[in-house]
Structure formats: C-alpha cells, structure tokens
Amino acid sequence: QVEAVESGGASVRPGGSLRLSCTISGLNFVDYAMGWFREVPGKAREGVAYINFNGDSTYYAKDVRGRFTISRDNAKDTVYLQMNSLKPEDTAMYYCAIDVTVLAGTMYYGRDSWGKGTLVTVSS
Numbered sequence: 001q002v003e004a005v006e007s008g009g010a011s012v013r014p015g016g017s018l019r020l021s022c023t024i025s026g027l028n029f030v031d032y033a034m035g036w037f038r039e040v041p042g043k044a045r046e047g048v049a050y051i052n053f054n055g056d057s058t059y060y061a062k063d064v065r066g067r068f069t070i071s072r073d074n075a076k077d078t079v080y081l082q083m084n085s086l087k088p089e090d091t092a093m094y095y096c097a098i099d100v101t102v103l104a105g106t107m108y109y110g111r112d113s114w115g116k117g118t119l120v121t122v123s124s
Contacts, residue, residue, distance in 0.1 A: 001026050002024070002025070002026035002027050002098070002111065002113040003024070003025045003026055003097070003113075003115070004013060004020070004022055004023075004113060004115035005022065005023050005025075005097050005115050005116075006020060006022045006041060006095060006096055006115045006116065006117055006118040007020070007021050007118055008020040008024075009024075009093075009099070009116055009117075009118030009119045009120045009121075010120070011122075012086055012120075012121070012122055013122070013124055014086060014088060014095065014122055014123075014124055015085060015086065016086050016122070017048075017082070017083060017084045017085075017086065018083045018086065018120060019080060019081070019082050019083070020036070020080065020081040020083065020094055020118055020120075021078055021079075021080055022076070022078065022079050022080075022081075022095075022096030022115065023076070023077055023078045024077050024079075024096070024098065025077065027053060027098070029042040029074060029077040030053055030054070030074045030118070031049065031079050031100045032053060032098050032100075032110075032111075033041070033051065033052045033053055033099060033100045033101065034050075034051050034070075034072060034079040034096060034097065034098060034100060035044065035047055035048075035049060035050040035070075035095075035096070035097045035100035035107055035109065036048050036049045036068075036070060036079070036081045036095070036096055036097070037062055037094070037095050037097050037107070037109070038089065038090075038092035038093065038094045038095070038120075039092055039093050039117075040042040040092045040093075044082065045095070046061065046107075047061060047097070047102075047106070047107025047108075047109075048057070048060065048061045048063070048064050048068060048069055048081075048094075048107075049061070049064065049070035049081055049102070050066050050070065050100050050101075050102050050107055051068075051070045051079065051097050052074050054074070055071060055072050055074075055113070056065050058070055058103075059061075059102045059107070060106055061107070062087070062105075064083075064090070065084075067083065067084050067085045067123065068081060068082065068083050069081070069082040069084075070082075079096055080105075081094070083120070086122045087122060088122045088123060088124075089120050089122075090120060090122050091120060091121050091123070092119075092120060093118070093120075094117060094119075094120055095114050095115060095117045097111075097114075098107035098110065098111040098113055099111045
C-alpha cells in the first residue's frame with residue numbers, strides 16, 4: 001500500500017519561508033519522478049514543482065519560478081519543497097504527487113495516491 005505523508009505547512013507572513021517534506025512508503029521511491037501540487041477550495045489541483053528520479057531535472061509552474069525549489073533525498077524516500085518569498089496567493093493545501101510528468105507546461109500525476117496534505121497559509 002502506497003502512503004504519502006506531507007508535513008511542514010504553517011501560517012506565515014508575506015515574504016516568509018517554509019520547507020515542506022513528503023515521505024513515501026510502499027514503493028521504490030527512486031523509480032519515480034515526483035512533484036508538488038496545491039489546491040484551494042473551488043479550484044482544480046495544480047502542479048507547482050517537478051523533479052525527476054535522480055534530481056537532476058526540475059520544472060516549476062510560472063507562478064512559483066524563482067521562489068520555490070524542489071529537491072529529493074532518495075536515501076530517505078523524501079521529497080522537499082523550499083518556499084521563499086511567500087505570497088498570499090500561495091495559500092493552499094499542498095500535496096506531493098507520484099510519477100509526475102510535464103507536458104506542454106502542464107504537470108500530470110501518474111498515481112492517484114495522495115496523502116492528507118499540509119496547509120500553507122500566507123497572511124499578514
């Protein structure tokens with residue numbers, strides 16, 4: 001059974017930083033490209049960051065490029081999202097995704113296995 005456990009979300013002021021973590025169990029982590037998606041009520045879940053299986057290729061949604069950094073530690077089966085210069089519009093529930101691809105600037109997840117997410121709130 002595949003399980004994803006996200007952590008690190010919090011309430012921060014605009015301009016602040018957070019580091020999200022997601023640990024995966026139940027599959028061979030190193031075999032999969034990973035990503036982070038976010039969701040706000042009333043909108044579709046959107047991809048924000050992608051990383052390939054060994055970490056040497058990344059992709060970011062336009063809205064977070066230059067502010068967010070995705071990384072992974074295959075020895076720990078964990079993917080991270082460093083978020084800097086946070087804005088109120090970054091407020092969302094963040095989820096890690098498994099088996100992610102990027103096509104024409106859109107991120108897709110290959111496995112419909114989601115954790116509970118971690119809530120990021122950016123507000124003054």
